[in-house]
Amino acid sequence: MTELLKVEDLRITFPTRQGPREAVRGVSFTLGRERLGVVGESGSGKSQTGRALMGLTPPPGVATARTLSFDGQDLRGAGKRQWRALRGRRIAMVMQDPKYSLNPVMTVGRQISEALGRVGGLSSREKRAKALAMLEAVMIRDPERVYDSYPHELSGGMGQRAMIAMMLAPDPDLLIADEPTSALDVTVRIEVLRIMDRLVSERGMGLIFISHDLKLVSQFCDRVLVMYAGRVVEELAAADLASAQHPYTRGLMRCTPDLDHDLRPLPTLRRDAEWAK
């Protein structure tokens, strides 16, 4: 397996009144052209990890790492120019809610063309044709109409597909999806995942899928990192999730209600101070 991304000892620190606080404390993993799930509850540092890979750690936060390399390039201390060459072209990100991540005053088509423009070397007619083809690839039935629509004219599922189309249009090598379906209805969620799955496998991309939903991640990804309090507490193949070792992973698996089993009271998670160490 070719190594696309290598992260060693990633730490993200935010200054607080009580002194610096580490939101991510020494995360290491490698990614090939596969689907990697990152699971954890709010505050576990999963989103911050994703953002750091794009160089988007919000100031005053600071991300440091022993190794942070993407396709052989060292990203530690990368300058604006180096990031610009990567973001959107080689590394793309899909955020949680299309309502906030699409530009509300620009039509979807113009936004996709803009993303394509960053690749360079395309005439505006070619950009339009490629944008329409991308919209078709995300199973939008009437790409012409969506092309000329503003984000508020689209439903959540449609908006998220447009977002995926925009992110995948420049053919990136790595897609980071941060809770891409959490704002969507369950019936729409499956469709959007299927589209993402197909495009990622067809184009041989690496995918980092960040989610709080352990069950969904285990069904969708090849490998899962479970994060707790800024650390990876367990890394395992998605198929082996049932035989997870760490009590946090097991607790997380059991605490969601399940249609077929009537467990009352629901098993709750007993947190152990040891896990955070």
Add this chain to the structure above:
Amino acid sequence: MIEVEDLEVAFGRVKAVRGVSLSVPEGESFGIVGESGSGKSTVLRAICGLAPISGGRVRVAGEELRKTARSAGFHRSVQMVFQDPYGSLHPRHTVDRVLSEPLAIHRFDDREGRIRRVLEAVGLGPGFRFRYPHQLSGGQRQRVAIARALILEPKILLLDEPTSALDASIQAEVLNLLDDLRARRGLTYLMVSHDLAVVAHMCDRLLVMSQGLEVETLTREALRRRAATQDYTRRLLAASEGYPAQETP
């Protein structure tokens, strides 16, 4: 306890709820499931007077409800818990103030004792009494919201997605708390959620809604047997199983 017949709710020309009927006997827990825009929350809001009843009949504990006006007695027996514990608590009021206000409005005696007991009942010790919402976690805030609803000793709780803003492990704790409170106090619940598994866990019967219309009413057992009669419910059931293992080409 709650009787809803052909309820319609219109906001201007838009009909958010178009003829929904349900009936919840005392002590039962009834669920409403649907996707965004199905009108499920609007049904709850119409019952407690936050949305106008523009057609049909709603009776709660024998009292016939009009458009939006509700009596003080109604609010004492019916309370609501909202989805977002970050938005539903006043950021500059302490827990103590949040809990004393309804007591003052309804002229309850023994306010000290009531506040102490209700904090105990929702699993927050007396140490939380003088904290502000920003000093609490999401789960603790939702416990305060539940305490606020319970302090008037209502008979009915309207629960609007009470756990969807919470992490899975916290959701389990809050669901257990709600389950336990209902058993101990004989409460009647009307609960709205987009999550079939949560509703199936909490409710004996449930109504599936879509686009302001009722799709069907199912018992928990029927849901477990996947005995849905409508296509929409079947799709919802299939979707809540998660991402289907793909047929590798």
